[in-house]
Amino acid sequence: MSLSKKPGSVSSSLGWELSDSDSDEPQQPPGKQKQKQIRQKPVSKLDFSDSEDSDDTVDYYKSAKEESFDSVDKRSSPSTSDGKESDDKRPVCQYGKRCYRKNSSHRLEFQHQDLSESSDEKISPPRKKQRRENTTNSCTDILSQTTPFSFLLTKVSGITDQHNSQAVHIKDILSPCMGELVASAQFNYMTDIPWLVQQYPQEFKSKPLLIIHGAQRESKQRLHEEAFPFPNVRLCQARIDMPYGTHHSKMMLLLYSNGLRVVIHTANLIDRDWAQKTQGVWISPLFPKLHDKSDPSAGDSKTHFKRDLLDYLNAYRAKQIQEWAEHVQQHDMSEAKVFIIGSVPGRHTENRKMKWGHLKLRNVLKNYGPEGSLTKDWPVIGQFSSIGSLGAKPESWLCGEWLESLGAAKGKQNINLSSRTKLQLIFPCIDNVRLSLEGYVAGGSIPYSIHTAKKQVYLNTFLHQWKSSRRGRSRAAPHIKTYARLSPDNQNLAWFLVTSANLSKAAWGAFEKNKSQLMIRSYEIGVLFLPTSFDSTEELFTVEGINTSEKNLSFPLPWDVPLTPYTSQDRPWLWDIPYKHKPDSHGNAWDPR
Secondary structure: OEOOOOOOOOOOOOOOOOOOOOOOOOOOOOOOOOOOOOEOOEHHHOOHHHOOOOHHHHHHOOOOOOOOOOOOOOOOOOEOOOOOEOOOOOOEOOOHHHOOOOOHHHHHHOEOOOOOOOOOOOOOOOOOOOOOOOOOOOHHHHHHHOOOOOEEEEOOOOOOHHHHOOEEOHHHHOOHHHOOEEEEEEEOOOEOHHHHHHHOOHHHOOOOEEEEEOOOHHHHHHHHHHHOOOOOEEEEEOOOOOOOOOEOOOEEEEEEOOEEEEEEEOOOEOHHHHOOEEOEEEEOOOEOEOOOOOOOOOOOOOOOHHHHHHHHHHOOOOHHHHHHHHHHHOEOOOOOOOEEEEEOOEEEEHHHHHHOHHHHHHHHHHHHOOEOOOOOOOOEEEEOOOEOOOOOOHHHOHHHHHHHHHOOOEOOOOOOHHHOOOEEEEOOEHHHHHOOOOHHHHHHHOOOOHHHHHHOHHHHHHEEOOOOOOOOOOOOEEOOOEEEEEOOOOOEEEEEEEEOOOEOHHHHOEEEOOOOEEEEOOEEEEEEEOHHHHOOOOOOEEEOOOOOOOOOOEEOOOOOOOOOEOOOOOOEOOOOOOEOOOOOOOOEOEEOO
16 A cells, blocks of 8 residues: 655645654655655565665664574364364465464455464454544533543544543543633644644634644645635744744634633644544633733733743734733633643754743753652653654763653752663554554654664664553553653552653754753643642652542553563664564554655
């Protein structure tokens, strides 16, 4: 199957092979030439006898054992279970029990062995996508069940109803039960406008909709063509002055007749991102209108949520967004209990550099986080779906300035912190992608290139598999991005961040000029959860499902603890090299050349 949409494209009506990359390097399509496209070939049409990897792959994976299909029995007339020769003269499918092809003509053309027997890999084909039911009455109920955090995962087709019971789809977020919508603004990296309009209920489809994007050239033209049939849709191009920067933020501003709601999440506005991926969503309370609008600082929270949101919106320097800044100014956001951690492109100096990127997180943790003595030996956890160029050595950035920020704490001196703080990173290994509900196709949204990986092999020592069995999402490939500080016994949590920011300098920023300025390439936004913001008497969250204490602040992690380190055979998913030796959950191989 040839997939026409190349990784790195900004917009697509189909959502095929849509990357969400924010690397510090220009994102070329997989392969060595720009014109080469992702091609996903059915296993049954591949010649596995001539499927050598590229030299780059061999160099990078030189310690990995070569994987290949076990030999299959190709007898033309296999015996039946009672030992008699079968009367069926059809040829046997050469992939036997491993065949997941659902095409009826293939089943008629070839014999298949008894699939009830257990296979070596013990994988089951993904379930059929369930038709989504109308859940317009459930979203407010779900929000009440997930208070006080209002942190949710998105619904996933192909998992149990139980694991979707406290999850949301975009239609739930935009449903009438959330309020009488007056207008909305959608900030995102990738938007399929016709699909997005269809997610609004009929009574809201014609309401004013502003889409903030970072598309340029052909992608920008395509967006304008998609928007043309919808007179209520306006487009606003985010200003990006930095090379290789992106508008990567994912946020909704929803204006109602009786208030305003802010939604910060991790999903692109395309169908594929809301179907079988693990995504995170934070939904704010309904912020009421202010009675007294004369005081510019009125209606802010202890976390300075309103101030920071206004700073973020004003950084766009766009008239259309300024209209939304005025809406924010007119509402009471004192009930917000999370901190905004945002990034905007630029070279930030003096006090301004403390407002963005990893320095903003460092500043908040130093002033509002748990005491350093409490979290002294606690590892920092990072989980993401894309990796940029981090430097030749761990200390260059990852275990230098970045870990110093994420390891910050109240009253703690951060001298040589990076050499003491343990770091654990969660990123899908090859099998996490191969055996996912989407199969190898999921890897098109998990960009990490062989070119970058070869320059930072040290990163593999920090990596852990994606596992989410408690949330029923181990096979739902992660597009969520989260960061946390977890106790060594996995019982408690010092803080938790859900954000659009992947593991890259472009997203978090990097020091320049002897640390006098912070250079950030991309727009990002996330929310930070701190225990004292929800209960001034609590210094820590407990981990839901692990810590059985009766404390109220039990936080629902999206991934399993304890974490599962990579085995000696595991390698991180790399999106621009072929995987032909083992079929995915749909019986396909991956060939990006």
